[in-house]
Amino acid sequence: MSASSETPPPASVSQGRPPRRWLRRLLWTGLGLALLLVTGTVYQAVSAAADERDFPPPGRMVDVGGHRLHLHCLGEGRPTVVLESGANSMSSGWAWVQSEVAKTTRVCAYDRAGNAWSEPGQGPHDAAHVVEQLHTLLANAGESGPLVLVGHSLGGLFVRLYADRYPEQVAGMVLLDASHPDQLERLPGSARKQFELGVKMMALMPALVQVGLVRATGLFDAMGRGLPERAFAEAAAFASTPRHMEAAHDEMLAWDDSAAQVRATRGLGDRPLLVVSAGAAAGAPELVPAFQALHREMVSLSSRGEYRLIPEANHLSLLTDQAHARQASAAVLDVVLQVRAPPVAGAASP
Template identity: 35%
Template sequence: MAASLATGVLAALLLVFAPFVAVTLTAITGAVLCGLAIGWAMLLGLSYRFTDQPQRWAAAPALFMGVGGLLLWAFGGSQDVLRWIWPPALLALVVWMAVRVQRDLLSRAGRVQLYAVFIILALCAVGGAWQTVAAAGESNPFLTSGQLVTVDGHQLRLECTGTASPTVILEGGAGATSADMGWIAPAVASQTRTCVYDRAGRGGSQPAATAQDGAQIATDLHTLLHKANVPGPYVLAGHSFGGLYVRIFAAHYPDEVAGLALLDSTASSQPAKSVIPAPDSTSSDTIGRAATLASLTVPVGIARLYGAVIGDSGLPPHNEEQLTYDTTQANTVRSVADEYMRGGAASQEAASLRDFGDKPLYVLTAGSGNDQSWKADQNRSTSLSTNSVWRVVNGASHQGLLQEKQYAAQTSRAVLDVVIAVRNHQPLTASR
């Protein structure tokens, strides 16, 4: 029993990474289902060949998953119909299989193994029904404001508020969207023009066809700003992974960056890599397939359950609504998984910024939850500029710098300190 089903899982993984399977959610889903169908078919065939208890019922899940997988693989557009059909059909199939196994299989160990699989399938069916019904009543809350700008074949959402210069660009961390700047953006926009945007595949932005490493993210942001007629030079503020992206931007477009704020930024690493976007490669294709596989947590309701469990982040209500919505989107899960898998390359690309001259550089560090090595890396970042400040916010966590109002106010103040230094052509000082 276990060997047959394990073979099905292995077949599913092999199909997912097969070069003839397109890197799309429907094709990858179809490949997984076809692989699992092989496992059920093996169970059927081996029970006939080597036992006196043929498990004829195994033909049903083999056909169910095989036909469903081929439909998705070959005709991806049918997913809108199938998503309403497969949860109740799978649940009914599980109940029927459980009854047949109780009748046809004498082995207690075999029944236990299969019942464990049936429980997983039943949970997937229930989660899939929840996801389908809930998603039917949702609309994208990111699209109620801002503008969509076409960049390299996909649309990115940009929202700018406030007046005066220099313009501040806020860059969130790994998995972040513009919603994560819910406290920061309005506070900074009260003093100068401030822009937030959603990276490809999340928030209000469409997925990109190109690999989204740090260099490509910086290039896309540059194109976005110019196409939207957002004038520079810019003050770039990056939190966590966003700190890597703003350093890559500054390395690639030094004349367009007037100041930097690194907000508990991820450290760069050696050796430094080129900030020129690399062409798609076999490794990029593998990462894309793995990230798409991770996004299968959405159709079965796991991502929605995760969003419900993590609860309120502490951001304003509208931004909280945006975060909740974004957590349940397959494009978001794929984008976030892809981003983490490319994080090592981004940290090396960020190391290409070796000298920021005497431009204002503010390094802000969370005082809670960071070890001494993290703080040492933060301190070392100040050596990029002769006009730099390092400050630790005691009591603030990594996410708290953005999401807890009292600490977000100090983060906003740090960004505005850079703005004032740039605007008045004076040395950077840290206000309290």
Template identity: 35%
Template structure:
């Protein structure tokens, strides 16, 4: 597959695949961003630049996404975390790492820390996916969720028409207006070229991957902050009926509190004015404050 040229970063050869990694800043521990499903490395570029004023910061695309080579999707959490470990070593990114994981990337960050605890200095989980979100929902909500998830899995991903692509391009432009000009157009075009990835990556999320997360070792005793986004999210509002979304969010809040309690140095913070998909853009101050706090706690623990 022919890749468009990278607007930033470079490719590293990992087990026969080229993976994109971009780094900025100096110092440690190095912040490593793990993108949510449907997003990619450069969606976090603005917050990455601000984190890089505090410490070293890394963006990357896991295989099958963004500017990295394709992979057969879905994948296991072990594959994703093994790949990240190899990439960081190959790119000579010094550890230990402050893993900043968003949504599904938050679950992968937590899994990385549980598998490789000696490599992780702290965890910042941005409205993370939790493996028990469906099974812990109230019974009526659980049944509706399962039906809707099955419908999504069975939905055929048809080719977009040129008219639909152009409409999407126009709709995305205002959102990405805050990105640097050299990145803006390539990022929009990459989203249009890889729009199927989120659905493909999520195919086994609530069965095989969820079971992987449940069987993992305990979360290590590292500084940990969980940010819950409880504000309006346009994508979620489109996908889920209002009543069901309210029940999902109530379950999510309880699960996030439990995540924070997995380590003695865990903390749960709620952002009432940010949505799930773009909390790092809607509340960058909240993300930066959490990064600052984790860096201070890690430093004081030395």
């Protein structure tokens, strides 16, 4: 038989089809991912249920019209100090400061709508809505003025607007490494890039929380590390809930509206004001001097404004480090004592 008459070899059975080993790998990878997601979701649900049991609200749940906010007050005396947290923070973050200030006067920390123990509301998360909810919360809880407002980070915007809307209630203010309404326009360009990146990351957080990744990695534990044990556990637990993450994201999305509202406010007149800056960097060191310059400008909001630098503290440790928080508490108590002091004869009243 000639070579030309030989029967050609059969075509490969795999011709025109992907190799079976790749199909098997794809299948097992998909099954593995699905198993991880299911396991993570179950882990998150079980852990969240345990947190709800182990960490009941330490304060009161107060109705503010359709939903309830958590308010935790300690101490006695006047004026009443009201603590306003920064973004992605909560009332437990004030544990060191609140316990120290409570030795001298009444002091209240609370959680904004959707944060920590507070129930979500229907309104926006801009400064105007936050202020109205805080005003309703204090009124419904029977916490009357005079008030000394203390704002950390983003909370600095909220207390400034509160003082403008309800000047008759506010006797003094402390701004702790507070946000400035013009900071994204006036700080180096890296600040806006960091802010925009933070907003994008926060948008992903609820989904990552839902499948247990945030809890398993302790992604936000550093924000509360250094607090008393109970407060740290509460902060870590609520940083691992989708609701808290969604509220924090919504507050960041409302930045432009909040900043515009604060730009339109008046000053504090002759009510005492203490502006405190952290001297060390928690993130980008090149931004620290620029932030401090903005803080010094805010001293002019009051004819009795003062500036104080805590060199060894950073933005977070002002509250979470016991020694640094003691210095922040001293700043709050300095304003409390100024409010308590009798007016000087012939001086204008606030």
